[in-house]
Amino acid sequence: MKILVCMKQVPQKDAPLKLNESGTWIREDVSYEVNEPDAFALEEALRQKEKHSGEVVVITAGPARAQQVLREALAKGADRAIHLEDNACVGLDASNTARAFAAAIKDETFDLIFTGLQSDDYGYAQTGVVLAELLGWPHATIIMQIEKTEGGIRVKRELEAGYFQFVDMPLPAVLTIQSGINKLRYATLIGIKQAKNKPLRKVTLAEVQSAIGANMQKIERLYIPQKTKNTEFLEGPPAEVAKKLVEKLRNEVRIL
């Protein structure tokens, strides 16, 4: 099984975010980490390789700092990495990111392409599905299980409210992977050492420029959300806060 995992580097979950001067993006001086659903997607690819043998390739589109995500993936067991390196990648919408990926991998033949179901920064949940349409491949989203079958794969699709559905699909296919599909592994020291010698191919934006176009949507303004709720903060030492909470529960919520 030759599997491509599309990964994204996003600001750390608890990183304090500041708006840039024009109010159209965040200031870049924050700490970054791998987009969590993508980490689950990588883990799933590694497990499929362990079960069925094959190759796991990871790709990311991002500035130089995004290489960290690829290095970690190689350390965990991915075989090679592709870095679409350019600061401008941060501003590409999902359609263009998918187009850039499709162009970067046009000479490869994968059986499966995984993405996380969505990113923790934009949260569009589109790149994987757009990529499938561009490639002309079948796809399924929010996947919690993948099994190889004679005709291709059987996936378990997560639906709302605790419902699920199995879907049989041919290969090649694109799957967007749900968090919690598996348990993430840690990179071993040996893995980290071996990662240094694994191929990391850099692709410039110029190389894929003909595939992408102008963004079809634009963030006009990014801002701190206007609070619609009047939140009352309760302060003081724990014992006092506990008393205040009970007072609220009794007098305002009326459940005591």
Add this chain to the structure above:
Amino acid sequence: MADSILVIVEQREGKLNRVSWETLTAGQALAAETGWILEAAVAGSGVANLANEVAGKKIAKVYAIESAKLEPYTPDAFAAALKQFIGSKRPRLVVMPHTYQVRDFVPKLATAMERTAISDCIGYKKDGDKLLFTRQMFQGKLAADVSFACDAPWFVTFQNGAFRGDKVEAGVAAAPVETVNVEIADGIIRNKPQEVFKEAKQAVDLTQAEIIVSVGRGIKEQKNIDLVRQLAEALGGELAASRPICDSGWLPMDRQIGSSGQTVAPKLYLALGISGAIQHIVGMKGARTIIAINKDSEAPIFEIADFAVVGNLFDIVPPLIEEVKKAKAGA
């Protein structure tokens, strides 16, 4: 052709998804704002009765997009059918609810039509002639106003709860309903879906609980959940959790609150060590009173909390249990 807004409602197994009324409310608001004509469509096999249901609302026209190949749902069939329909109708704006099913086909549909979708919106604004769609970014820490930089049709999906389904306006008379048969060629559909099923034996129906005490990653370890269980018991409430807790197996799946789990609207929702990621919030923002305890003052949960404590839940919950017990004992 006059400018129109097309709301595509959702159905599963012959029943309209309740969120469809929210999408219609959104469509009515957008129509009032823009002056564009509002129409709706439902796609499936044998869905004329559902189209009739929608036609009872204040709307210019409803379409039943019909093909036997639209049942069961597959992204290939839905994208093909809707591309055909939207291609001929050319609405300016196509509005859908941000459900798991819509997420599964809308990016494909938009791409096939060389367009884009602004997804998971929580509202909209008008800026002169431009329509701006508001979305949460960075798990709710920031908001963005997004505009389209391409030709119509424009695809927009709205988050659960962004509009009130009970606020949808009824029509004075039933709107006309038209059945549109679509052609889906052999070989278009590549996925073979099986029966939808529920996994967790629903031991507890959290939608019926008046008081819910919910725990997130801030609980750190499985053994700490017992502390929260004691609080839930003291309050006479049910224990619930955000997704990562259930994924780790610390609590069963039927305790999960959020887009993949249960959506609840209890009298009291007590969120302990929960950051407030969007996928969780959509499952509980309808609660009458929300109390949040989290040591991160920037946690998005505080945006929707009525009462908030920035602090360590391990310091606060033990005395809270004692105070609750005292209060219940009539102290």
